[in-house]
Amino acid sequence: MNYQPRLEDIQFILEKVLHVPQRIAELPAFAEVDADLMNQVLDEAGKFVANEIAPLNRVGDEVGAQFNQGHVTMPPGFKDAYQAFWQSGWASLCTATEDGGQSLPAVLESVLYEWLSAANHGWTMAPGLLHGAYECIKHHASDELKAQYLSKVGTGEWLATMCLTEPHAGSDLGLARTKAVPQADGSYHISGTKIFISGGDHDLTENIVHLVLARLPEAPAGPKGLSLFLVPKFYADGSCSAVHCERIEEKMGIHGSPTCVMRFDEAKGWLVGEVGKGLNAMFVMMNAARLHVGLQGVGLLDAAWQKANAYAHERRQMRAPKPAGVKGEPTDFIIEHPAMRRILDTQRAWIDGSRVLAYQTGLALDIAKHHPDAAQRESAQRWCALTTPILKAACTEQGFHGASDCLQVFGGHGYVSEWGIEQNVRDARIAMIYEGTNEIQAIDLLMRKVLGDGGVALNAMLDELSAGLNAQAPHEAQVLHLFAQLRDITQQATQVHTRPDGSVTLSWITGDYLRVATLALLAWSWTRIEAAQPTDAARWHAPAAALRAWVMPEFEMRLNIIRAQFKPA
Template sequence: MADYQPRLDDVQFVLHNVLHAPERIAALAPYGEVDADLMNQILEESGKFIAEQIAPLNPVGDHVGAQWKDGNVTMPPGFKDAYQAFWQAGWASLCTATDDGGQGLPAVLESVLYEWLSAANHGWTMAPGLLHGAYECIKHHASDELKAQYLSKVGTGEWLATMCLTEPHAGSDLGLASTKAVPQPDGAYLISGTKIFISGGEHDLTDNIVHLVLARLPDAPAGPKGLSLFLVPKFYADGTRSAVHCERIEEKMGIHGSPTCVMRFDEARAWLVGDIGRGLNAMFVMMNAARLHVALQGVGLLDAALQKADAYAHERRQMRAPRVAGEKGSAPADLIIEHPAMRRILDTQRAWVDGSRVLAYETGLALDEAKHHPDAAQREAAQRWCALITPILKASCTDQGFHGASECLQVFGGHGYVSEWGIEQNVRDARIAMIYEGTNEIQAIDLLMRKVVSDGGAAMTAMLDALSSGLSASKAHEAQVLQLFDQLKATTHTCLQAAQQPDGQVRLSWIAGDYLRMATLALLAWSWTRIEAAEGSQAPRWQTPAAALRAWVLPEFGMRSGIIEAQLKA
């Protein structure tokens, strides 16, 4: 099958016609010179770069994979040259401040870039995937001395970075981490311990790798409050190599082009980032940035699978498709695209891709509005949106990225199970996104317990009320969204009541995933009202997935609501 091709017109429609991104960006002081023409130029050039240099490497990354030998990792053929071209062309530093060697552009452009990169070559994209978060972590928490040495190198992508959290005995429960940090007389620290599942912990893409490591001082209390964050480079300023060793790389289900490393720190010299005992606070700057990128991985991987399945369905001939009397198809009746079952699969996945883009790009815009909007109320609303939507996007987009890709594989029949068609790689690669950067179950608990129950549902209600203000009950599709919002508010109230019961936390944990799914479906429906209100949305390209959304996706909302009611009122 052909390599993934970024579809600029689809993205432009969402950014310009639906979200009016150029006008909103122009209202933010740092981006006064960023207009529609500049945005289009950046997107067009990034699409060309991805199509020509990144997408063709996807099969070799999967088949050859990263190779480990004697502690060193060699990346698949072509990966290093592509990465060097990537950062030197400035793609790694779209949002990096100009003072730090970057271009200082809006976050939404980086959102599109990483969606397309993930769709084209998920394994390769894992390498620069943590750069933005590492840059923000160093910028906001590191000392001036560390910033002078590392900030621009990471911010431009000249050096890559890792996030070293997980240990063999401590997965999602970071409070169990036992890596040690021993203070030295000169203010440095010696780090000892083993970290696992470290993406890009060792490779040959860049001259240096900057490790950000959670560790515990000798007198630190147990639990997460005893963790501090430290910076350990692969090479120090004098050229000597640190005592950081890659013991092996994991043999994985997918993303073979990304080395997932076991890293051993043997009294590696390091420096504190942020305050003692507040390592998680500094690290969460990286994790929150990573979660939006992971959501976009789900969108991109689903779009890549959809491209393959749609192309195959327009070429593959099988038995004649049934048609409604008098219906004229757009293709011969023996092409499988004409079969209702196949059209249902493809149209449903398109509904998810388009609706998820609206939500994800809205979040990219909100990230900048939360920082730079001149109106305080708008900054607060943008911040509320980001806090609530991040766990929803991370969980829902990655869930659909995997299950939707599996549906797309179904379009191929037996050929989909054969490697040469490439669709089975999409399924394998997509599965990890449901796990890393906080499993989807953790995202659901984070949303319900920490974002909704903790403030009595105030933030969720305020967001839904704000979204409702632009809808009309006299329009059928908008009235449906208002009903979904009202039901979500009612379910939220039920959850708040359950939280007051002795077993409330257990019962809410049972249904946290169902609550997140209800929120997802309500927001997806809202995003489609935005699409349908946009100029140009009457074309079949947009009307067909809109119909699929209402026929095949939104009915799940009632099922989830029923599950929650049954569990909490039992």
């Protein structure tokens, strides 16, 4: 039951719902990109994922990455698949042509990484940081570092890591104690221990480029004292750096990805960006990673749904109750049972609606970077800033809880390893934690992105979305009502923020606020799907009905929680 990318669903959302080919045509950088080229790229991507990556999912989980005397060996087949991946150009879809890439739209990379994560989450962890590392080096590194590392990372010939976390410094990076001591030749000696480093060591590529947060001797305490450094595993002369993998973690899931404890013993490295502005440079990488993590949630949920849906169509049990007015005899396939149908249709509603939001964000990245009109670029940047924490938190939460619901379709067979659904649940759990926990995403959304400007950016985004809705159409009118309620609680939150206890009060409900925003956008995405008038009406009608019956009632519940907290004590 390996994952199978379904191009027809993606084509419908890209072409009919989001009109991506027409929007891409507005960008001079993609003058040669049209719908036919996009479909050709995605068709080949789907074949590669299905044939090369998905079949390795089980061996990655059962064998896992192996640690032996300081070195990590990847599961059977992983290295060959990765070499084929980068040499075929999949690692460099969005890399600039001058850096060895194809300069294709970011929205195509969004689809590719959703599929890769669905097919084999553990394997996909390896190239998952490439795009962010490439952008970090391209925008912040010196010309000398770019000449040596940019194209190697941009093409995926060399993989990269993001070395932030330390045993005592997880989400609070300001506590990091890794040291960087300046040397006479302009380099630095990096010393310290980093934990939870995905791909800290492996045998997939000839070199690994570590991007490391560290503190200079005279640097102030806190996050403003951190600088960013590049430390390779091997130097240009072939010598090995003083970077050591001490062990790999034994984990709940993603066994195919080595999560390493890395020790830097005066390892020679070079400054990336400005002294004391390491987090500024690193956030280029982190923001790209957060969008990819959101796509992991979508892909992992789709993978779980595919398994559960296939099983429900072949598993026979007691006869399902026949709805009134339906002709014919009921069957004993469990797909006919309302409880199973509710699970499957609800997850489908999340998958399809989340895809609209995620692909819109991939498109917005392209518009923000390449559109000739400044107002369009500003609008796209606003969308990305607001939706990135929403996608990261909401899609990964649903990826885990939805996969657990899909396991329920199997009954006891889901709890054993034969069908592979329990691996989906285990693998999905990490996405709620790394690249900034979902709680941090909620804080980022409300306290920084929304209250930072008094709700101006959020209201501007809602204005743009509302302009495309018809108040006379019942479902679209309902979305306008949801937007109005979101605006109302945003205004109330802005007022609460000025109270002496405002920050504490709001901190209780940041997660609820993010859910309200998520559900409003999810409902909007489904109005766009329905406005596109899919020809396969039955395919799309059931999840649309499930969204309104089983998902959207949460909106009012969350509103009640938020408003109760707004009341003075």
